[in-house]
Amino acid sequence: MRCWVDGVAGAAVPADDRGLQFGDGVFRTCLVWEQGIHAFDDQLTVLQHDADALGLTFDRGKLSTEMLTAARTLGSGVLKIMLTRRQAGRGYRPDWPASTRRILLAGEMPRRPVSAWSRGVNVQIVDAPRVETTALAAHKHMNRLVQVMAQRAIGGSGVDEALLLNEHGRIVGGSMATLFLVTADHVVFTPALTEGALAGCTRGQVLRHLGSLDVDVREQVIASDDLFRAQELFLTNSLIGVWPVKAIRDADSTQAKQWSVPGAVTCRLAGSMSHPLQQRMIADAAEADQ
Template sequence: MQSWVDGQPADALSLKDRGLAYGDGLFETIAVKAGQPLLLDRHLQRLAEGCSRLAIAVDQSLMRSELQAYAAAMGEGVLKLILTRGDSLRGYAADPAAQARRILQGNPPAAYPSAHGQQGVRLFPCVTRLCEQPLLAGLKHLNRLEQVIARSEWQDTEHAEGLMLDLSGRVIEGVFSNLFLVREGVLLTADLSRCGVAGVMRAELLFQAKSLGIPTEIAEISLDQLQQADEVFVCNSVYGVWPVRAYAALSWPVGPLTRKLQGIARALLDA
């Protein structure tokens, strides 16, 4: 499907765009089913938070209507929204009169082996560490070079995802997913106040777990805690939940809470 730029079909961008020059912007990756952008409210909530923190002005109602219109035209697949600060003068200082640029791209549905969800995946132990920058922590901003480098660390099919630590050795997330542990019935995910991406599916699963009375905790996670986990899984808003069966020399069974939350994620993405 042809891309849209600022609501119009387009296949080119200005060379002055700050997203290209500086990674000055945000993005969302949204699953589309039956012409509907799934988990749209959560995607827009995260986008609004990012716009607020980066001081990028955008009409949220316009953004919603464009996403809905583009998804309706797509029918099914993966929609990528890129929001940049727009064009700029030379240098880091932004032009206060610059208009934010909205880029929508449509892609076919993601194709992952069914075994990832059924049998679980093995995580690659990434050497690349996440830098700690609280001002950007949690945002899905356009600066993804850490993930690009981390993803280049493995080429085999044995590993479906990689595990990333921060500079202090804390467990943070997957290269393109968030990580959860289950320990003695408590659902635990990493504190993302220093680095990492606050995923849409992560937020939804925390909400769903609390609604079901499942204890949840957001905290620092060490490799020792990972080793002691009863269950481990990763998630994102495109594939849902993958159980984690192994990481380096560690291994875990696919547990009942993982299966319960996997079913909830599947229902949300089949809507």
């Protein structure tokens, strides 16, 4: 893994960094493909939105140059961009607004089986810890302990993604991906931002793509039982594109459901999105089945 801090390759992050101490920062995770950054402009726009929410300022032009330089160095893989509040000393009280420290990490793509795109993944609802529906929930800040503990809960179980609940017991989404469900009449639902869902880059792209396909898509409250009545489920994020869900079980494994995947709406969406890794994996799966 390679690292840049404020544009300097191999530089160290100071021990008093507020992102390290308090999670006082925001981040984005980008797919790098053939020396380019997928959805580059959208990623920067969402990063700016999240930084504004925390009162963080940064030079967008300078960061853009650093990101593109890192992508050319990496070739293909994952680029993580972190902006942390540049302030030394102890205590929670921050400078506001504050300039930021720019931290870039570049590494290999996590290994995923081709079948995740072609034959679907397994998901499970996890009951604890729960997401609090605060104003910060929609922003990708650097405190990700809920997601870390959710992934710990499903470790070694054969489950690919954990589905999170908020403090009201309603569905928030995945620990690393946005969740969408499709009803029998092909209406698509995803948890509303007021439910604690993350306003992710790919979430916005999917909402726009579904609209362009004349699919009725709605953001609303989703209960756990709604998932078991769904015709299709699928997951999305910047690295994977679209994953169909083939099976779900609830937190105590007393309720479960399986689907034949991918469903019709999931197929239409995946075919309309120019996500390079997804396209490669689907092509590889088709070749393997011949």
